[in-house]
Amino acid sequence: MSAPLRETPSQTAGPFLHIGMMPDGAAMRPLHRAAPADGVLLGGGLFDAEGAPVADALIEMMQEGGVWARCATDGAGAWSLRAARPGARPFVDLWIVARGINLGLHTRLYFPDADRSADNAMARIPVERRETLVASKGADGAYRLDIRLGGPHETVFFDA
Amino acid sequence: MTPRDRSRHPPALTPGYFSSVHRAPREALVPLDPEEADLSGPVFGTADIGSLDHDLIRNAARPGEMAIGPRILVHGRVLDEAGRGVPGALLEIWQANAGGRYRHARDGYLAPLDPNFAGCGRVLTDGEGAYRFDTVMPGAYPFPNGPNAWRPAHVHFSVFGWAFPQRLVTQMYFEGDPMIRHCPIVATLPDAGAVEALTARYDPANDRPMDARAWRFDIVLRGRRATPVEP
Numbered sequence: 001m002s003a004p005l006r007e008t009p010s011q012t013a014g015p016f017l018h019i020g021m022m023p024d025g026a027a028m029r030p031l032h033r034a035a036p037a038d039g040v041l042l043g044g045g046l047f048d049a050e051g052a053p054v055a056d057a058l059i060e061m062m063q064e065g066g067v068w069a070r071c072a073t074d075g076a077g078a079w080s081l082r083a084a085r086p087g088a089r090p091f092v093d094l095w096i097v098a099r100g101i102n103l104g105l106h107t108r109l110y111f112p113d114a115d116r117s118a119d120n121a122m123a124r125i126p127v128e129r130r131e132t133l134v135a136s137k138g139a140d141g142a143y144r145l146d147i148r149l150g151g152p153h154e155t156v157f158f159d160a
Numbered sequence: 161m162t163p164r165d166r167s168r169h170p171p172a173l174t175p176g177y178f179s180s181v182h183r184a185p186r187e188a189l190v191p192l193d194p195e196e197a198d199l200s201g202p203v204f205g206t207a208d209i210g211s212l213d214h215d216l217i218r219n220a221a222r223p224g225e226m227a228i229g230p231r232i233l234v235h236g237r238v239l240d241e242a243g244r245g246v247p248g249a250l251l252e253i254w255q256a257n258a259g260g261r262y263r264h265a266r267d268g269y270l271a272p273l274d275p276n277f278a279g280c281g282r283v284l285t286d287g288e289g290a291y292r293f294d295t296v297m298p299g300a301y302p303f304p305n306g307p308n309a310w311r312p313a314h315v316h317f318s319v320f321g322w323a324f325p326q327r328l329v330t331q332m333y334f335e336g337d338p339m340i341r342h343c344p345i346v347a348t349l350p351d352a353g354a355v356e357a358l359t360a361r362y363d364p365a366n367d368r369p370m371d372a373r374a375w376r377f378d379i380v381l382r383g384r385r386a387t388p389v390e391p
Contacts, residue, residue: 004241005380009354010169011331012179012345014316016264020254020280021318027220027278028213031252033202048182056266062324068202097329100179102170102348104329125190149183159164159189160325 010104013097015056022058022072033068035082041142042092042109042135043080046073048100049150053077057098064089073098079147090114091121091133096147106158109145110134121158129156161199161325162241162385170348177344178305201324204250204284213282216255216295220278227277229258229296231372234315234332234360237289240383245289249381252318253281253293260299260311269301294372297334305344312339312346319379326381333359334375 013021023030042061046054054077060070061081069081083092091108108121110133116122122130132155135143147155172184212219217227238249256262256279259271263278279298283291298313314331321327333340333355340346340355349355357380366374 004383005239005243006168006353006357007165007241007382008328008330008357008380009349010328011348011358012177013318013329014331015266016254016262017316017318017329019262019264019278020252020282020316023278023280027216028280028282029210031204031208031250031282049184049186050182052182054183060327062201064200066200066202093324095324095327098183100177100181100183102172102174102177102180102184103166104327105185106325121190121192129187150186154185154187156187157185157189158192159166160161160192 010102012099012102013058015099017056017058017097018072021070031070035069036067036084039082039084040086041080041140042083042145043078043142044135044145044147046077046079046096046147047149047151049148049154051148051151054098054149057096057101060095061092062095063092067092086111086114090116090119094147101149105149106160107147107155108133108158109143111143112137125156132156161323162382164325164382167350168354170350174348177348180348199323199325201320201322201326204248204320206284208250209282209284214293216253216277216279216281216293218294219281221276225276227257227296228274229277229299231294232297232375233292233294233366233368233372234375234377235290235292235363235366236360236377236379238285238291238319238321238379238381239289240321240381242383244383245285245287246321246381247285247287247289248322249285249289249291250320251283251285251291251379253295253315255279255295255298255315256301258296258299260301271299271301300337300339309344310339310342312337312343317379319381321381323382328379328381330379331358332377335359335361
């Protein structure tokens with residue numbers, strides 16, 4: 001039996017990731033998945049360790065039931081995605097790549113109104129850091145979560 | 161899913177690549193049991209792919225025209241860690257044009273845009289995990305990282321396997337390029353073996369004679385955890 005292969009190493013997506021992953025349609029249609037009917041809006045800001053907005057990132061979301069979406073952050077570091085309403089799992093998975101990120105970062109957004117008491121991942125996070133993953137719910141029904149790549153309130157990232 | 165061998169990848173903080181300094185988490189990652197992690201992923205199919213998505217020479221060209229630059233094809237297989245082909249993997253690529261300029265609002269490099277080149281492409285792997293793109297050799301270009309930093313010629317890859325934890329973004333370099341060993345982003349890689357794994361080989365057996373040179377680049381994604389077998 002041949003030796004197992006090693007995973008291909010990662011490299012940063014760089015500042016121009018939009019060309020390949022958010023094409024404008026001139027050469028290639030953007031990848032598209034219909035937003036779930038009766039879905040909810042997720043969004044927030046993405047900030048670096050100094051609190052500066054990260055304006056050149058791509059965020060992908062994976063949710064139970066095969067719901068997937070992606071967005072680029074805007075000039076203010078804001079991101080926005082459409083998800084399905086929370087089901088059995090109290091979270092969605094998020095994956096972030098950008099210039100300066102050498103290997104995609106995996107985090108989660110937990111719904112504040114879902115039951116997290118049986119969640120194994122949450123149980124492994126030091127109590128004082130758990131809140132970095134829990135969104136707030138606005139009066140408009142949208143969920144908001146700021147993601148911080150570093151600094152005093154650094155978001156929890158996972159090794160899955 | 162097999163656990164990710166993080167020693168294969170660049171660390172988050174690589175001060176020689178300036179952009180990582182404020183974007184590298186400092187806290188330890190929280191482990192998720194791979195058995196617990198959701199293994200589902202988005203499923204893509206031929207309906208997601210346009211007929212010229214694999215052909216960067218023509219997919220943004222005016223009728224009857226083509227992109228300028230040395231004509232190449234990039235091909236290979238997407239494999240899992242056990243060496244099995246991954247069928248139906250979606251690959252997205254992007255690159256600079258032959259002069260080293262990206263078609264992007266934030267790229268202000270002196271080299272001109274090519275009106276017939278957008279620099280993006282997409283393919284699905286076939287039943288054996290094989291893929292192919294037609295494109296032009298990208299140019300090297302300078303970037304702000306100290307007094308004089310250049311990127312070697314490279315193609316960016318984004319790969320979707322069958323599970324979201326396989327998701328990978330990387331860059332492919334070209335065998336023999338003297339710029340590789342000077343690049344601060346290449347230098348984030350942990351060792352020479354990792355650089356080697358990202359270096360496409362010139363593959364004359366697959367050239368299209370009197371048309372294009374071939375470069376071979378295989379990609380390995382994380383695989384399923386092996387079932388223990390009696391010796």
